[in-house]
Amino acid sequence: MNKPANRFSIKPTSLAVLAGLAMQALPIMAQEQGDDAEAIEEVVATGTRLKGTATAVMEERKNQAFVADIMGAEQISRTGDSDAAAALRRVTGLTLVDGKFIYVRGLGERYSSTQLNGAAVPSPDPTRNVIPLDLFPSAIIESLSVQKAYSPSMPASFGGGNVDIRLKTIPSDFIFSVTGNLGSSTDNFDDAYAYDGGGQDWRGEDDGTRAAPAAITSRWESKNFLDNLPQGEAVALLKDMNRNYDPKLESVDPDYGFNLSVGNSFDYDEDWRFGFLASSGYTSETDVTEEYIGEQPLRNGDTIRMVRYFDEVDTTEKSVKWSTMLNVGVDYNRQHRIDYSVIVLNDTRDQIQEKVGNTANITLNDNQRVREYEIQYEERSLYTNQIRGTHTFPELGFLGFDWKYSLGRSARQAPGNMEARFLLDDENLDGIYDKETESALSNSTTAGRYTFQTLHDRVENYMYNFNLPYTLDNWEMEFKVGGNFLTKTRTAENRRLDINTRAFADTSLLSGYEFADILSDNVLDTATLSNIPILRDTTVAGDDYAAAQKIDAYYFEADLFYNNTWRISGGVRYEDFRQAVVPFDPRSNQFDLPANADRSQLAFVEDNFYPAIALTYFMQEDMQLRFNYGETVVRPDLREVSSSTYIDPLTEFPIGGTPGIRTTAIKNYDIRWEWYREAGNNVSVGLFYKDMADPIESVQSPAQDGPPLVRIANAESGELYGMEVEFLQGLGFIDEGIWDNLFVSGNVTVSGSQIQLDRQHIVEQTGVSASVTNLQRRLTGHSEYVVNLQLGYDSDNGEHSGSLVYNVFGDRILIPGIDGFDDSYEQPFHSLDMVYKYYPDFNTTITLRVQNILGEDRELEFEDTLLRSETRGTDFRLSYQYDF
Template identity: 45%
Template sequence: MSSKQKLSLSRVGLSVMLALSTTTTLLPIHAKAQDSAPAPQTETEELERISVSGRLMSSAAAAAAERREQPYVAELLGMEQISRAGDSNAATALRRVTGLTLVKDKFIYVRGLGERYSSTLLNGALVPSPDPTRNVIPLDMFPAGIIESLVVQKAYSPELPAAFGGGNVNIRTAAIPLQTTFNVAVGTGYNSLNSADGFSYAGGGDDWHGKDDGTRAISADLATAQRQFGILTPIKIAEALGGINASNLAQAETIVRELGTAFNRDIDIHRTSVKPDFDGSASFGSRFDLAKNVVFGVMSGFSYDRATQNIEEQERYYSISGESLTPLNRYDDIRGTEHQIKMSGMLNFGLELGVDHRLETSTIYLRDTKDEIKIKNGDSIETINETNRFNTDTSLTYEERTMLSNQLRGRHNLPSLWDLAIDWQYTDAKARRYAPGQVEYRYLNETQADGSVFSFLRRNQNAVTYSFGDMQDNTENLSWNAHLPMTLGKAEITFSTGYNYFERNRDAQTDRFNFDTVGFSLQQLSGSFSDIFTDNNILDSSNRFKISNVTTQADDYLAAQMIDAGYAALEINYDYLFRLNLGVRYEDFKQVSLPLTADGQISGNVTDSVLVEDGFYPALSLTWFVNDDLQARFGYSKTVVRPDLREVTPVLYVDPLTDFKVTGFSGLTSTDINSADVRLEWYYDNSNYSVGLFYKDLDNPIEAIELSGSDGNLLMSFRNAESGKLYGVEAEFLQQLDMFNGSIGQIADNFFLAGNLTLSESEITIQRFPGANLTNLERGLSGHSKYVANLQLGFDSDNDKHNATLTYNVFGKRIAFAGVNGKDDAFEQPFNSLDVTYSYAPNSNISVKLGLKNLLDEDVEILQQGEILQKRTEGQSYSLSFSYKY
């Protein structure tokens, strides 16, 4: 742990109070709770759902029935649907929802809008994201085993946070069961890319459980030196030793060299065979009758997933020509290996006091650890015009993403008080991204006259960079909702009101150290990494080895958010012909994000980093029950999308999805959104159809733009465009194929077909910015796809022993980043995904499942001017699992 980490609490408190005190409209930070309230529980939601080993068609129909009862436009996936389709986590399940696409298997785009326009709730409460580059939670962190259902609400309702763009995902975890249940499963998997050997290094430590054993962490000697001297240069250390003189400078240089031996240098890359993936899970739930009408329940679960996948990528390098950036006609080849460990644990308790009172606790722990090695052979500014030279860049990235959520919920029906219903929740959640020991270095390769290649570590003041990062988010949430029903003639009326409080404190810091190799000879630099940086070479004064923790990429910052919110709503159901829902939410929002200097001081003007706003956010929904099978909906709402903490903090970081360098911009403002929906839904037996129109008007949408980078690499940032709009049509169907007669009909009766299609257009108008010569000032929204299609063909045998699902998913090309200097916008190309799952259950307790992913063997590609800028090979994945349930 670094010295900065030990001061985190005091720095957070003092800095946040200082920032908030700069404006009289802000209140002191105090520990309260989150602005996200659970959605009002409909009668359907109150029912416990028993998971049976029935037909997938029935499960899909049950989910459709619950969606039918929702007052606002929503989609729902049940536990059985998720399991039968072979989805391993929340993210892969959601890509089958109408209008949703998935980015890097982590983030969802709703109706073609980027992940900034979606939000995530856990059992109705906002929880922090362990990904510092995104405001939303990476949904691949939630394993399928803890999910009871996924609800995607596309139309805003006032009990939800006002930060609502394309949609809100509510992850509802497994509830207390109606009977004793026990499940255990084990499985294995393999990716076609893993047929070749992968990469590994000896100095990684023992981290099979996804937690570094201290091998990568910043050493105690280094942390002590930072506390004592601050910036680790000979001049600064000499000053701390009593003054700059020959004796103190000599001692300081000795200290710097000795600190060099405190780094983990056992990181030589070697090839190794790739082991098959492994996953296992177990869950247990039961109920106990404690007394008359008093029931206690417990639900627990644990899962472990270890996966390794080789990396094959290509990218073009940008050479600088005048004021423009031009891609070369050759690619940089990237090879590597990613090792990933995922662990999750869940422990829920419930207490039912009769039928009117229910208390629940929920503790969820998620850990997602990535250990990645990437080796890139290509060009840079140093070798761009030299045919006999090229670079080999090596990067080691290790990060642990964790989230711990403790939740207490209650529901109370009070018949003696006019059937008043109250629900409430308190959530304390913590998220952390711990990334110790990230290493980057470059070898130069020179082709000699005899054809041999001479390779050496570059001689540079920044020849090697070590990074030690730590980001921690702490949130507290409190919310309550009250619902008062009454009957007035043929009208059933429900008044609702609620209060939400949300608070977040973030402390993000990174220690970066550079190795100076200017004093080394080329012969010394031509060996392996561990041979170059031996203790003897580092301590040898003639090599003039130095370390430095002063860089231009320091990304330390402190941030805080507070949201104080309340709402009132009214539902009128008139004679089951019309249902009118209307309400308004008021939010008081405060945010501060403070970049820090290398010595921990606030950088820049504090008031520039404060965002304060409040407003009213209305919502209206009208449902017309045309008949028992047909209903029509209309909805309107006004919402907001606010800039993320990282987007408004002017520090430099690397986007893990694109590998682009990104810097924040403190001048961002919020995006106001006006939305309208019209939808027609038809439900018939187990089949259902729907078609809808949607329109969104965006004021000041936030867009990612490309700035002029000094090193030829892409440098991205964020700016507000002037205006934007999104409109389109979406359709969905679920149909059992039982309309045929004869022998064909007997076979077809076991099949069903489900699918959805979204067609949409988007437009934005954006102005020119200094340092960003945008090519197109009118274009589509970044991340928007003009079409999204999903199709499922399902089979269930009569005896329910055989179940199979064929799933196809595709999205239209979408802007990855806007073009500059006359170049067209860069588009991520359509990705056609075809997956198959087959399950065999010889009896009601045992099942075996086979999964095949990406059967079309598609690659992820980003094109610009018809040329590939980035290409990532996904490979085909195969999985086999065995499960037993009681």
């Protein structure tokens, strides 16, 4: 129900301090009230830190009309997770994919939506609408809310759920906090591959070292591409390019970072209150792994072998993240409040990968191996401005009005990625393929490849909501009406240049192991070159595109309490959705469409009503039973409605959209029983079912040479069903002593899914052959079980706390099978982490975090055949925090 707006929220820690002061004041009050009362010399209030915040978030979850799970900042701190993506995998039914994307109840990233403080934000992902959640550091997060049951005030594009990242708010009192951390990994103790980058890499910013030279960019800008250049001109342009990317072994620097926060609130007169919170953080981390990559299987009877594979893969990934957040706010008479926030996030990934393997043409039988190295560098940034207002009018029956305006921009800059290919020839037949003495640059049209990519995304979102409480006899009611309006625009460009070494008349000049030496200025000036241009511009049609999306939505929602026993909530949402995607031919700047294609395929328009209802029965004061039903939709992503084929910058797979792709309609059912007990102990059991019409899936067409063509198509039908159990329980009931200091919490999700595909319908829809192996299978990304467990400890004197945290997910399909090969499953990953905190005084916190204690590897398999593997070391981090 509507309540007068509070002043700036009091954090759970502050509540604990206030409670302790109040308890200490009780003896004095008792002594003043009675002459015969005995004085109490000392009162000690104890309670676990997690339970304090768990009680706060449980209370919020309990009061939600629609099924939701909420994770508070202290809970995130207890598990030691560094960003929103890692923290969310602890939430019931959620799994993490690629360290960035959250699957809710086994539904892929397209089936979940993300908001920041309740507003839409842009995505720096080059091919998807979804937001990589590793962008958001945990240091700026107040809580994470995952709403799993649809309500009319939420976006209708709602499949598995909606994730709302709620940033830290203005404190009630002065805070000044400084945190520093230092860490490493067991995989980082030896030397690792590196390369010469730019002078500003420590800032997460390229200084121009990787960028395309001005002579080339000016040609691209004038649509004068590098096709069939005279050899002299091609050589001159190549000499301007950075060729110094060769790997070299170096020691690995430790991970380090810091965070600084300061905030306060001020009273002015009796009615006004002002406040602010500023936070800034920086981290630099290195991740070293050993991998295996299988790319092209071949079946021979009952055996399967990889025709193309890399069995010696060494990867070094450096990441630099920095964040800045500023919140300012004003409150008048506890009835009117306005807040303004600005958030700036930057995440730079710099990866070098050294690979040795074989192909169908380069085999061990011929005493040859192929060596490749690849540089992937990208800067992702997010800038968001938000202003929010909350108003209560007591003179109008406590009418409430709140509004929000958010303007966000994101960008992805990949100023110069590079890959090179070498041939290793075991000339002395000693079985050792020496990278230095038995190496030559590949004599091919793609001996080297440079890519330059940019993306800009802009999202403007404004919304309003009126709510009016009303009481009649045994009924307490609240009615809401509101609107939500979103405008999104995106532009993207991708340029490619290949080095064609077949231009060399004397192939002996290609001998060597360093790209920069083989193609040095001196070699290029003196070598005899044929008429074949040494530079090839391989930018393709569809690499550039512009997209726009507009949603106008209105909703009505009612929340009705009857006799404190029943709660009925529900309403309907109307959305008018419009989307247009325009792929361009970079050379002509014209639409990239087949000659017979209708331009109308570039637009996707629909409007509809989306109802929802929630029924809650209060069985006891601390126990309730919920039932939720809602109708939602999942729409095609930006590039999936156009027939243009493009290269996914992340996977390098060619992807073709499908005109006429249909929206997925979903009917969502949820039942959950919840029991909120004393001291924060709680347990809940939920059942869910989703009935999907026309699920959107990725299918593959058989490869002719290279990776298969991925197309977007509709399955015939799909369903998802399962059960979730969540609990938190102190262990003091077992016995006194140490048991009073221990608690266990966790969640278990067991579920099943199934989709039905029709091969002929897919062929008719996509226009290409679809060699799908399994026409009936699980949803892509769905795990049949997810388990999270935590054992926590808090000492009596409050100086020590610890958590042992376990997470595992069941195997899940990541690559659907084609050509008779079964689907490829990511294997279960058992994660065991430990977090210990020491509080030597009231102001200081020392934290030791150990992650992946079991040292598990990530593996992807099909038919008991290894397709991919990646080592994951045990990480250590020590941090020191001081609150002034």
